Amino acid sequence: MMKICIACGMPMENPADFAMGDPDKDFCVHCARQDGTMQSYEEKLDSLANFIVRTQGLDKQAARDAAKGMMAQLPAWKK
Amino acid sequence: MTQYAGVDEMPESQRQKQKKQTRKHLITMAFNQLAKDGLINTRTADIAKAAGVSHGTVFAHFPTRDALLTEVINEFGARVTRRLHELAGGGSVHEILEAHLKGLAEFEPFYTRLVREGSLLPESARNTLIMIQSAVSFHLSQAAEREMAAGIIRRLPMHLLFNTWIGLVHYYLANGDLFSPGKPVLERYGKELLEHYLTLITE
Incomplete structure (x- = not known):
């Protein structure tokens, strides 16, 4: 069954999509640290903003604001 | 007592189910209406009309x-x-x-x-x-x-x-x-x- 990563919203279908290749995990391979734990809010915000700048060319601050807005919708960071 | 509680619970969960359905229906109808008339121009009254509910019902679900x-x-x-x-x-x-x-x-x-x-x-x-x-x-x-x-x-x-x-x-x-x-x-x-x-x- 498909799950949605709680930290970035990516759909996860194959074991390789999950942290540590483990379908029981609720977050994806891109949101995991090397030791398999989930990245912190700050780490995720940095990587998401950098990803938006690199692949979509947005202004750095605008990318950071958008990343914050996107993260606010996700279960891991919802207040 | 148990029996009364049971009777009481049923309409409550029915109501909640209905509420959920209305909300879902409103989102679907709003989606169609917004696609048709635009995100800025669509009026909530038109969404209510398309969904077949009163204008007030829209605001009962969305402030x-x-x-x-x-x-x-x-x-x-x-x-x-x-x-x-x-x-x-x-x-x-x-x-x-x-x-x-x-x-x-x-x-x-x-x-x-x-x-x-x-x-x-x-x-x-x-x-x-x-x-x-x-x-x-x-x-x-x-x-x-x-x-x-x-x-x-x-x-x-x-x-x-x-x-x-x-x-x-x-x-x-x-x-x-x-x-x-x-x-x-x-x-x-x-x-x-x-x-x-x-x-x-x-x-």
């Missing part, structure tokens, strides 16, 4: 018009990104762009509204558009890195590779009334745009 709009757009974003992921996972640049067009074509009227009116909308709506783009740029950049390394496509900055594609597709969508009056734009031009773009980036 403000913006709250309803945000909910519809978020729901839309989640659906599109899920669909794109389904279609695009692990493919070549060609396959990913083809999947992108297919995914957008399924939601063309609403997506076009989002593109046209994006900069006038609340921040949350713009973020949804960036979220959709991120799903595309994620798959595209992974495939593009592979194909650049293999000498299949030209070495171009990732953001320009992406924006050149998006710019082309969005220009046609935003001016659909000129390119394809009354008919879906992507159905008519999608193949041509894709072939042209691939010619530009191929090594």
